[in-house]
Amino acid sequence: MLRFVTIACLSVLAACSRSSAPKTSVHGVTGKSSDRVTAVSAIITKHKAPPTAILDAQFVEEQTGDGGLGPSDFRAFYFVQVAPQDVAQWAQILTPLAATVEYDAPAQPRDWWIARDTFASLQFYKPDTLTGRVHGWIGVSQQSGRIYIFTFTM
Numbered sequence: 726m727l728r729f730v731t732i733a734c735l736s737v738l739a740a741c742s743r744s745s746a747p748k749t750s751v752h753g754v755t756g757k758s759s760d761r762v763t764a765v766s767a768i769i770t771k772h773k774a775p776p777t778a779i780l781d782a783q784f785v786e787e788q789t790g791d792g793g794l795g796p797s798d799f800r801a802f803y804f805v806q807v808a809p810q811d812v813a814q815w816a817q818i819l820t821p822l823a824a825t826v827e828y829d830a831p832a833q834p835r836d837w838w839i840a841r842d843t844f845a846s847l848q849f850y851k852p853d854t855l856t857g858r859v860h861g862w863i864g865v866s867q868q869s870g871r872i873y874i875f876t877f878t879m
Contacts, residue, residue, distance in 0.1 A: 748789070748790065751786070751833070753784055754783065754785075758782075762779045762782045765783070769805075769855050772853075772854065773854050773855055776817070779806065781804075781805075781806040784804075785802050785835065786799055786800065786801040787801075797878075798878050799877065800877045801876045802831050802835070802838060802875055804837045804871070805872040812866075812872075815872060819855075820854065822849040822863075828844045839864065839873050847864030850864075850865065852874055855874060860876060861875045
């Protein structure tokens with residue numbers, strides 16, 4: 726009996742040691758600017774109608790885990806370009822974020838995502854109004870009309 730238990734334990738340990746890091750998959754919107762704007766507008770509209778026209782948009786979501794052996798975690802990155810004169814209307818529908826925010830970026834660099842060195846110049850808001858998620862932030866550049874959204878699940 727002891728031999729059977731020992732063999733079973735060794736088999737389990739061997740299987741665990743062969744397991745790799747959690748699987749990560751990436752989903753996003755692609756295509757022409759008009760296609761991306763339509764896709765990102767649809768995501769945002771599930772929670773709140775955009776207050777003004779979106780000129781350009783990008784979106785990528787990273788999923789860690791396959792949901793099979795436990796839950797998956799998600800990180801989503803949005804970029805929304807609006808006319809600079811429309812930024813105030815977007816800020817009116819958002820709630821200022823009092824907490825300190827930390828920079829985050831997609832695992833694979835994206836040319837549309839904000840650089841770490843300009844991150845501190847953004848004004849930050851809670852993400853739930855536009856995304857339905859409570860973890861993360863919305864960063865707004867008043868001067869350029871660029872809106873960056875980062876959310877995650879835990």
